Amino acid sequence: MGYKVSPYISFLDGAQDALEFYRDVLGGSLSIMRMGDIPNPELVESDKDKVMHGQLDLENGFVIMASDTPTGMPRDEGANVSVTIFGDDADELRGYFEALSNGGTVVEPFAQAPWGDWFGMLVDPFGVFWMINSSAN
Numbered sequence: 001m002g003y004k005v006s007p008y009i010s011f012l013d014g015a016q017d018a019l020e021f022y023r024d025v026l027g028g029s030l031s032i033m034r035m036g037d038i039p040n041p042e043l044v045e046s047d048k049d050k051v052m053h054g055q056l057d058l059e060n061g062f063v064i065m066a067s068d069t070p071t072g073m074p075r076d077e078g079a080n081v082s083v084t085i086f087g088d089d090a091d092e093l094r095g096y097f098e099a100l101s102n103g104g105t106v107v108e109p110f111a112q113a114p115w116g117d118w119f120g121m122l123v124d125p126f127g128v129f130w131m132i133n134s135s136a137n
Contacts, residue, residue, distance in 0.1 A: 006062065006063040006064060006065055007064055007065070007081050007083050008065040008066065008067075008081075009064070009065070009066040009067075009081050009083075009128055010066070010067060010068075010069055010081075011051075011066060011067070011068050011069065011126065012068070012069050013050065013068050013069075014068070014126055015050075015051035015054050015066040015067055015068045016032055016051050016054060017126070018066060018124075018126040018128070019032070019051075019054045019056050019064070019066055021124070021125070021126070022056055022064055022100075023056055024099075025096060025099040025100055026056070026058055026096065027058060027059055028056050028057050028058040028059060029056070029057045030054065030055070030056050030057075031054070031055050031057075032051055032053075032054045032055075033051070033052045033053045033054075034048065034049055034050065034051060034052055035047050035048055035049075035050045035051075035052040035068075035070065036048030036049060037052065038052065043070075044070070044071045044072075046071060047068075047070050047071055050067075050068035050069075050070065051066065051067050051068045052067060052068075053065065053067055054066045054067065064083070081128060081129070082128075082129040082130065082131060083128060083129070083130050083131075084130070084131045084132075084133065085130070085131075085132050085133070086132075086133040086134070086135070087134060087135070088134060088135045089134065090118045090134040093110070093118065093132050093133070093134045094110050094118070094132075094134075096132060097110040097120050097122065097130075097132045098110075100122055100124050100130055100132075101122040101124070102125070103124075103125035104122055104123050104124040104125045104126075105122060105123045106120070106121075106122050107120075107121040107122055107123060107129075108120050108121040108122075110132060115136075116136035117133055117134055117135055117136050118133070118134040118136075119131070119132065119133045119134070120132050
């Protein structure tokens with residue numbers, strides 16, 4: 001494979017909590033670099049512990065990246081991304097749907113769709129929109 005595409009989610013705050021939640025649901029290895037880890041004399045004191053770059057590497061090769069928003073930079077929470085998980089194991093994907101929606105909002109229940117697949121939509125507890133799709137067997 002020549003390249004990969006991954007979502008990069010910008011949070012107002014809470015990137016670490018979100019990435020840890022995704023790790024607990026999906027597994028994988030998480031690494032986090034903080035804004036204060038890089039010398040920057042202009043960095044606001046309250047931003048030092050914010051996530052500059054977080055990366056969750058999943059066992060299947062998928063990567064989710066995220067960061068917090070520094071003070072003074074405009075950002076709409078969760079509005080600029082949706083994440084899709086797709087595959088052919090409806091039971092596994094239903095489990096992800098249920099875990100990701102815990103504490104969030106189900107937009108469309110995970111159910112058989114008119115096109116034959118199992119499909120659902122949710123907003124997780126961190127304001128990120130997810131679509132889960134299992135191909136019809």
